[in-house]
Amino acid sequence: MIKHEGKENYTALRDVLANNAKKIFSFSGWKPKKFTQEEFWALKDINFDIEAGDRVGIIGRNGAGKSTLLKILSRITEPSQGSIKIKGRIASLLEVGTGFHPELSGRENIFLNGAILGMSRNEIKKHFDAIVDFAEVERFLDTPVKRYSSGMYVRLAFAVAAHLEPEILIVDEVLAVGDAQFQKKCLGKMEDVSKNEGRTVLFVSHNMGVVAQLCTSAVLLNKGTIDFIGSVSAVVDKYLRNQSFTNEFQHNKEAIGIKPNFIKSIKIKNEAGENVSSFSFDQHIVIEFSCQISNYTPDLLIGIGMQDKTNSRVFTVVKEVEYFFNPEISEISGTLKLPNSLFAPNVYSFVFALWTKMGQIHDVAENVCVISIHDNGTSLAAFEGADYGSVIINPVWKSC
Amino acid sequence: MSQNIDKQEKWDLILKAGSSEKNYWKDLWRFRELFYILSWRDIKVRYKQTVLGAAWSIIRPLLTTIVFTVVFNKIAKLQNPGNAPYALMVFAGMLPWQFFSNALSESSNSLIGNANLITKVYFPRMIIPASSVITSMVDFAISFLILVAMCCWYQYLPSWHIIFLPLFILIAFFCAFGVGLYLTAVNVKYRDFRYIIPFIIQFGLYITPVGFSSSVVGERWKFLYSLNPMVGVIDGFRWCILGDSMSLSSLLISLTTTLLFLILGLFYFRKMEKTFADNI
Numbered sequence: 001m002i003k004h005e006g007k008e009n010y011t012a013l014r015d016v017l018a019n020n021a022k023k024i025f026s027f028s029g030w031k032p033k034k035f036t037q038e039e040f041w042a043l044k045d046i047n048f049d050i051e052a053g054d055r056v057g058i059i060g061r062n063g064a065g066k067s068t069l070l071k072i073l074s075r076i077t078e079p080s081q082g083s084i085k086i087k088g089r090i091a092s093l094l095e096v097g098t099g100f101h102p103e104l105s106g107r108e109n110i111f112l113n114g115a116i117l118g119m120s121r122n123e124i125k126k127h128f129d130a131i132v133d134f135a136e137v138e139r140f141l142d143t144p145v146k147r148y149s150s151g152m153y154v155r156l157a158f159a160v161a162a163h164l165e166p167e168i169l170i171v172d173e174v175l176a177v178g179d180a181q182f183q184k185k186c187l188g189k190m191e192d193v194s195k196n197e198g199r200t201v202l203f204v205s206h207n208m209g210v211v212a213q214l215c216t217s218a219v220l221l222n223k224g225t226i227d228f229i230g231s232v233s234a235v236v237d238k239y240l241r242n243q244s245f246t247n248e249f250q251h252n253k254e255a256i257g258i259k260p261n262f263i264k265s266i267k268i269k270n271e272a273g274e275n276v277s278s279f280s281f282d283q284h285i286v287i288e289f290s291c292q293i294s295n296y297t298p299d300l301l302i303g304i305g306m307q308d309k310t311n312s313r314v315f316t317v318v319k320e321v322e323y324f325f326n327p328e329i330s331e332i333s334g335t336l337k338l339p340n341s342l343f344a345p346n347v348y349s350f351v352f353a354l355w356t357k358m359g360q361i362h363d364v365a366e367n368v369c370v371i372s373i374h375d376n377g378t379s380l381a382a383f384e385g386a387d388y389g390s391v392i393i394n395p396v397w398k399s400c
Numbered sequence: 401m402s403q404n405i406d407k408q409e410k411w412d413l414i415l416k417a418g419s420s421e422k423n424y425w426k427d428l429w430r431f432r433e434l435f436y437i438l439s440w441r442d443i444k445v446r447y448k449q450t451v452l453g454a455a456w457s458i459i460r461p462l463l464t465t466i467v468f469t470v471v472f473n474k475i476a477k478l479q480n481p482g483n484a485p486y487a488l489m490v491f492a493g494m495l496p497w498q499f500f501s502n503a504l505s506e507s508s509n510s511l512i513g514n515a516n517l518i519t520k521v522y523f524p525r526m527i528i529p530a531s532s533v534i535t536s537m538v539d540f541a542i543s544f545l546i547l548v549a550m551c552c553w554y555q556y557l558p559s560w561h562i563i564f565l566p567l568f569i570l571i572a573f574f575c576a577f578g579v580g581l582y583l584t585a586v587n588v589k590y591r592d593f594r595y596i597i598p599f600i601i602q603f604g605l606y607i608t609p610v611g612f613s614s615s616v617v618g619e620r621w622k623f624l625y626s627l628n629p630m631v632g633v634i635d636g637f638r639w640c641i642l643g644d645s646m647s648l649s650s651l652l653i654s655l656t657t658t659l660l661f662l663i664l665g666l667f668y669f670r671k672m673e674k675t676f677a678d679n680i
Contacts, residue, residue: 071677072415074521074522075415075522076518076519076520076521076522076677077674077677077678078415078417078674078675079415079416079417080417081417082416082417083414083415083416083417084414084415084416085411085413085414085415086411086412086413086414086415087410087411087412087413088412089412090522092521092522094520094521095520098516098517098520098521099516099517099521101441101445103444103445103448103449104441104444104445104448108441108444111437112437112441115433115434115437116434116437116517116521116523117521118431118523120433121433144448
């Protein structure tokens, strides 16, 4: 239940007593403060089965109910209705460094954290060296954790959790922290744990690339209900389509006046000049753009990149602004026609940048103009939905 | 998707709204190490970066005894009706009271203090107040050593009653645990108790025979007075260590109250446990 009156998030006995006491005086026409209550279902009608060895990604927008679902599965909150049947030990990683005490040393915290997560003392001792090795904090093992850098802290916390040996592992967006090298290491370890040791993994993330790499299937949650369950690429597709991106980009009016050179608008059109966001494989995609150039320098460049749904770059093209520039007007506009029959049927977005050869970036627009390309009879149509790459080419085969 | 393997497959755990967990007691056993690890953490952290360190656990009870003896014995000239030195009588009463008051104040705030654990990890929540009481037990053990030292100082040999001491220690433990469980559970929902608890403890100090002996209490107040569970415990302590007389009826009343608190505490805690993560 969510209450709409009052800013406190806990009930104080004094308020309850005061309100009850005030009710006695209501005959005098005075009405006590009414709490308007509204029923809020964080999750509703969630039905799914997960088999042993499955690696399931749970994705959805913020507020869809992903963390609540994990909390219920981890027995932290009780479901209001319904039931959950579990076979096997569950270990959940909803936060890195749960229970870490800043005053204790790294060594002491390993034992503390491990015990809190459910490892017995012997298990921790057995894995102790592996944990320290993974975290790379051997030199600082006996200093209090409050002296650690945030990176070390997170590495140690994840190292302990990575050596849990449950049958079911539940992970909630914990890989979002740390530098790239650390993320790669964590991902590698999770893949190791799930693929080689056959554990069941439930993984919540906003990073589609990671979900695609790690999981065998995915569940899409939307406002507390299941939107779709299926293969990872199908679910990610639906997730991206649900996000109502337009195929058009207009510059943010607030920034005008601050930057001398900026991107004004980007539109995606077909060859006939119509504004569309959906193309078939053999259609040309035309990108129409305009930029404001108040401060022209000859080394200004325009760059356009196309990205797939995991934000990996498919291609990048660069052109000098000089090609479009007319000294009499401070605005440039142009079009770009992409080759047809090349890009694999999928969902793509664009990144657009205005920068100089020396690396100074004037403006950038990322993840804009989402388009989808549909298969209308390629040689790989039978495999639609699977990830067979970003381009379809026609090589020359020869039998020897 | 599973096809009705439900009937053949044996589920380890079924979570349902409002189900009373039969697995709870099994879980308490599975997480038994946490009892001592959480206490260990609290004790370790207590004296980090202090100069005196563990010496504080001896200095505190010692100082209180000295103050009490000076004020009540030398200044107010209250005497011990028994034949043991006044300081020893005070200390024998103070020991369990310190344990009880520390255990109570720590366990009442234990759940809120460990809010970060409650919202992120699962383990039976009863372990948290239990480990606070265990931490206080450690302090008690250290103070007990001081008691032994004092007995040597006064060259006083305790009576044979001392073999019953562990029984009274156990009663004190359950008393603190029972009341602590109830208070900590109710404190999660109604934060007012954070302010009520120190008051209860302060008040309790005056109605508990710490600075005085139970024999000064008049007959007509005896029943009401004995409802205080610590009365039985402290009288028992004094009886064990000093051989002071103790009324059995008073002890029985205190015992009943202790049992009542324990049952109430357990019941209420288990009932509210499911809502802790949401309310904290």
